[in-house]
Amino acid sequence: MSRNVPDWPPVDVEPVPVHPKAPQAGTKLGPHYSECFGCGDEVPTGLRLQSTMGDEHTVHSQFTVTAAHQGAPGLAHGGLLAAAFDEALGATVGYQLRKPAVTGRLETDFLRPVPVGSTLFIVGKLDGMAGRKVYVSANGHLDAEDGPIALRARALFVIVAVEHFTTHGDKDAIAKLSASSQKRPDLNP
Numbered sequence: 001m002s003r004n005v006p007d008w009p010p011v012d013v014e015p016v017p018v019h020p021k022a023p024q025a026g027t028k029l030g031p032h033y034s035e036c037f038g039c040g041d042e043v044p045t046g047l048r049l050q051s052t053m054g055d056e057h058t059v060h061s062q063f064t065v066t067a068a069h070q071g072a073p074g075l076a077h078g079g080l081l082a083a084a085f086d087e088a089l090g091a092t093v094g095y096q097l098r099k100p101a102v103t104g105r106l107e108t109d110f111l112r113p114v115p116v117g118s119t120l121f122i123v124g125k126l127d128g129m130a131g132r133k134v135y136v137s138a139n140g141h142l143d144a145e146d147g148p149i150a151l152r153a154r155a156l157f158v159i160v161a162v163e164h165f166t167t168h169g170d171k172d173a174i175a176k177l178s179a180s181s182q183k184r185p186d187l188n189p
């Protein structure tokens with residue numbers, strides 16, 4: 001079945017300026033915040049995505065689907081898969097720009113069912129930037145780096161000031177993020 005996919009990025013973009021201190025290829029990333037639903041190691045019900053820097057400005061993330069992630073019997077819930085991609089795309093942006101950014105728009109194509117027990121190998125890549133807008137996309141391969149693509153996602157992240165998190169979230173957000181970051185000397189060269 002053919003699918004009409006709109007142009008991407010949808011606007012003229014510049015290359016994304018990767019931060020000179022972005023982690024080297026092969027570096028294991030995250031959790032960027034121990035209480036993050038997507039990657040945190042202190043969230044029993046979290047997705048626990050594990051990410052690694054790849055070559056050519058990519059980030060590779062793995063997400064294993066458990067019984068807690070079901071929608072239909074034996075199959076992953078679609079919204080939860082979108083959450084996993086939000087995390088993987090956010091890591092692709094955040095670790096490479098080293099600037100705070102939030103998801104403005106996220107679109108997901110579900111191409112194959114994702115069974116409980118399977119692992120998605122998600123490869124996120126930076127597609128370009130226009131002002132504060134960062135365009136990023138990812139493919140999710142089923143059960144192997146070169147497995148069939150089960151999901152595709154595209155997102156717009158918007159760079160924000162750090163005050164975004166203290167104003168709208170927790171007044172101690174910066175201290176909490178900093179404390180999580182201090183546990184990761186590999187990310188603070």
Ligand SMILES: CCCCCCCCCC(=O)SCCNC(=O)CCNC(=O)[C@H](O)C(C)(C)COP(=O)(O)OP(=O)(O)OC[C@H]1O[C@@H](n2cnc3c(N)ncnc32)[C@H](O)[C@@H]1OP(=O)(O)O
Nearest residue numbers: 032086087090091094095102103104105131133156158160
């Ligand atoms: C290492 C770190 C790893 C981190 C991983 C974390 C992964 C998880 C990431 C998340 O889930 S973040 C949480 C979910 N997202 C939010 O809660 C964001 C809520 N939305 C907002 O706070 C604001 O709407 C937002 C900051 C996105 C934008 O508000 P602003 O007032 O700062 O900017 P503005 O509205 O002027 O938009 C800036 C540009 O983006 C464009 N834009 C914003 N939202 C858009 C949208 N939905 N679609 C298309 N364009 C959009 C907007 O048109 C504009 O384009 P131009 O510069 O060309 O004028």
